[in-house]
Amino acid sequence: MPDSSSRLLGLRTVVFKVTDIALARSWYSKLLGFEPYFDQPYYVGFQVGGFELGLDPSSEDRKPGLGGSTAYWGVADLAATLDQLGKEGVNILIPLQDVGGGIKVACITDPFGNEIGLIENPHFK
Numbered sequence: 001m002p003d004s005s006s007r008l009l010g011l012r013t014v015v016f017k018v019t020d021i022a023l024a025r026s027w028y029s030k031l032l033g034f035e036p037y038f039d040q041p042y043y044v045g046f047q048v049g050g051f052e053l054g055l056d057p058s059s060e061d062r063k064p065g066l067g068g069s070t071a072y073w074g075v076a077d078l079a080a081t082l083d084q085l086g087k088e089g090v091n092i093l094i095p096l097q098d099v100g101g102g103i104k105v106a107c108i109t110d111p112f113g114n115e116i117g118l119i120e121n122p123h124f125k
Contacts, residue, residue, distance in 0.1 A: 007081060009074035012119050015054035016069045024055045043099075070107060072117035074124055078104045081118060 018024035025044045029035055032053075038045035044055040075081045078096055085108060086092060093115060094107040104120040 007075060009076065009124075011051065011071060012074040012121060012124055013052040013054055013072040013117070014069060015056050015072065015117070018055050018057055021055060021057040024057075028053065028055065070115055070117040072105060072119035075118050075120055078106060078118055078120035082106055082108075 016024070021041060021044060025036060025039065028044075028046060032046055032048060034046070036044045036046045042057065046053045082092060082096055091109045092106065093109050094105075096104055096106045098104050102122040106118050108116050108118065110116060
């Protein structure tokens with residue numbers, strides 16, 4: 001269990017880009033053996049073992065396939081975390097986005113170009 005001084009609170013969500021949200025919803029429902037807890041045309045979410053598997057039909061910033069998924073690490077305060085990381089020279093790939101329901105996401109890159117998703121999600125304790 002991370003202590004309160006840790007920036008990253010643990011893995012929370014993996015989002016897969018998909019080209020057909022209805023097909024993806026059906027396929028993952030069969031794979032997992034249950035229906036999603038969140039089901040909208042713009043995002044489908046499954047709760048799996050305390051984590052979220054998300055399906056995102058938007059291809060504005062990423063395409064499906066290799067490189068089309070993002071693992072999101074939880075943070076307590078995304079705006080403050082991004083502010084501090086920016087001061088430290090960390091590349092902010094995708095700035096803070098409010099995606100609704102009190103959930104905020106952003107992406108940074110490590111020195112090797114690997115994408116790291118950050119998520120502030122009040123629904124995860």
